[in-house]
Ligand code: SF4
């Protein structure tokens with residue numbers, strides 16, 4: 136599917152709402168059955184909207200006002216083990232507090248849905264956007280999809296439930312949306328009709344296991360080294376890779392049904408006819424799209440790759456697009472301390488085996504909500520071109536520091 | 544109608560022989576009795592504790608009930624989610640049991656437990672209390688009695704233990720009880736009562752542990768009885784806000800309970816007297832609570 | 841479709857093997873003394889005591905761990921803990 140133009144959906148209704156509101160609508164439309172909720176800025180309004188939907192009778196779900204995010208995820212896990220569709224949302228410290236049980240949801244193969252409203256982590260306190268919270272959960276096995284518009288947030292929750300609940304996937308997912316930039320910003324959103332969503336997303340019926348008194352099983356007791364522990368982990372890896380294929384099919388199906396296509400594992404533009412590619416995630420990638428439009432008008436040959444799916448990583452897709460390029464510029468909104476930007480380093484690793492492997496230069500920008508504007512992204516591009524011709528000596532460079540980088 | 548031996552013998556068998564429990568394991572006796580009373584329509588969430596091991600390793604299980612093994616701090620929260628999920632699916636007849644040790648209850652799990660109790664989640668929480676972190680090899684917990692040897696209190700625990708059942712009762716839980724495998728009929732009838740109530744119910748079962756307490760394995764039941772008879776482990780229940788002591792045995796000297804347990808071997812006469820005083824203080828406080836009427840409101 | 845390896849365990853006797861081999865002492869019931877109170881059955885952690893064809897308690901030595909709780913609790917001292925010897929097979 137390469138059609139990128141969205142046409143107006145025939146069904147649904149239009150409203151001007153925040154991405155948090157859009158996410159809550161998505162959970163309602165997905166007919167989630169259990170919502171453990173704990174507030175944290177800037178996620179809070181998602182669980183408030185859901186409380187409203189439930190108390191007004193617009194969503195038939197159990198709402199659990201848990202006392203922490205660790206409990207929110209544990210309760211979502213509990214609900215999913217009996218076969219209920221579970222949904223929660225969090226941000227930043229809340230996601231970090233969940234870390235232990237995020238692993239548990241994956242190990243138990245429970246297709247729980249969660250919205251992560253990306254926010255910097257403390258200390259010092261910052262309530263503003265960066266991706267450190269979600270990126271720090273990279274190796275839990277959660278499917279991680281970054282969105283860059285309110286509509287995409289809504290649509291992605293619906294699509295990802297279908298991906299996650301596929302019999303060859305059975306993994307939880309997080310839809311990551313930028314704090315404030317999306318979560319609190321109003322934009323026109325088409326809210327699909329319930330009937331259309333029902334025909335797209337059938338009720339959850341666990342095909343693998345569940346807590347059922349009629350068929351008692353034990354899940355998660357000790358596994359010895361010579362038994363199947365490694366194979367179970369291998370199976371999670373396979374399932375994660377399968378999710379990428381499912382997303383491809385399901386995004387196409389969604390586009391056919393609802394008339395909207397946001398890309399699959401990646402979203403690309405101008406990638407075929409460009410010398411350079413600029414890669415980013417979330418709203419930073421939308422900003423890059425605008426910057427690239429200007430750069431192209433100014434005669435630069437550069438295209439865009441938005442990484443939507445961060446795990447599983449779209450290494451093959453990027454490798455294919457990278458062939459023959461003069462260079463790839465990656466802008467990360469998080470950092471792996473002592474190494475570089477996570478996107479940049481994953482992308483570099485994916486390209487290692489490519490025959491035609493362009494240089495990759497990474498930048499770390501926009502941490503703690505620091506504004507990254509079109510002019511910054513254009514500056515990043517020009518600096519990248521220079522570095523590529525002079526030789527890149529690290530995974531990522533810091534962009535826009537107010538202090539001088541040692542050795543610069 | 545109270546549960547009798549006849550009823551128990553007719554009940555289902557949910558513990559499979561040949562599991563991994565130590566010989567003389569009090570926790571397994573507790574699980575066996577509880578599962579008989581709850582019957583088939585129950586699901587169990589088990590956080591890290593001895594019972595994680597007792598089940599035996601994959602791909603077999605020593606329990607013939609649905610069991611979900613969960614992270615240490617998350618017994619009550621996971622159970623809350625299960626109960627909500629079952630209710631959403633129209634299976635509210637299924638009882639959700641959180642089966643946790645004292646570490647998972649008194650210490651790392653207390654936050655989730657407090658949340659579930661305050662919300663009144665439809666969960667039967669059972670703490671089988673063996674008075675230390677036994678699964679990791681005997682380290683002190685908030686439930687370890689004073690003076691007891693553990694590997695992290697090699698000269699004996701300096702502090703008193705938490706009064707966990709009363710902490711839960713103070714949340715306004717719909718039922719709270721203490722029980723001992725040494726008084727099995729008191730135990731099973733409390734479990735039956737809890738089974739038939741809704742909302743958050745909490746039962747704490749003293750589960751004697753030959754491995755951690757270091758006594759001869761055949762004395763598991765005898766010591767569980769002696770704990771009650773020496774007033775170390777009072778049996779009571781809290782219902783409708785009122786506390787009722789369910790067993791008032793003729794008090795026996797504390798020494799009888801302590802002597803077989805090597806974890807108390809280092810105690811002096813004076814220590815024993817101090818300990819007896821401490822336990823009697825708690826007992827007298829309980830009697831005052833009992834006399835006070837509806838106080839857990 | 842990927843092969844999913846999902847660690848579901850099924851209830852089965854002997855999850856930890858034939859635990860009868862753990863035994864140092866073997867409980868032996870003296871039917872002369874037994875009054876069929878079933879306390880041994882009640883307290884047996886392992887669920888290895890059942891009602892035999894003759895109506896008396898019967899122990900499954902394949903799994904009995906030899907803890908001796910049954911003997912300790914038997915009100916008539918009808919259960920004797922006999923050391924497991926070489927000639928004393930399961
Ligand atoms: S020795 Fe222990 S395991 Fe064996 S029958 Fe007696 S109580 Fe059961």
Ligand code: SF4
Pocket residue numbers: 869873874875876877878879880881897910913914915916917918919
């Ligand atoms: S406890 Fe003793 S008397 Fe009672 S049934 Fe068992 S062997 Fe017989």
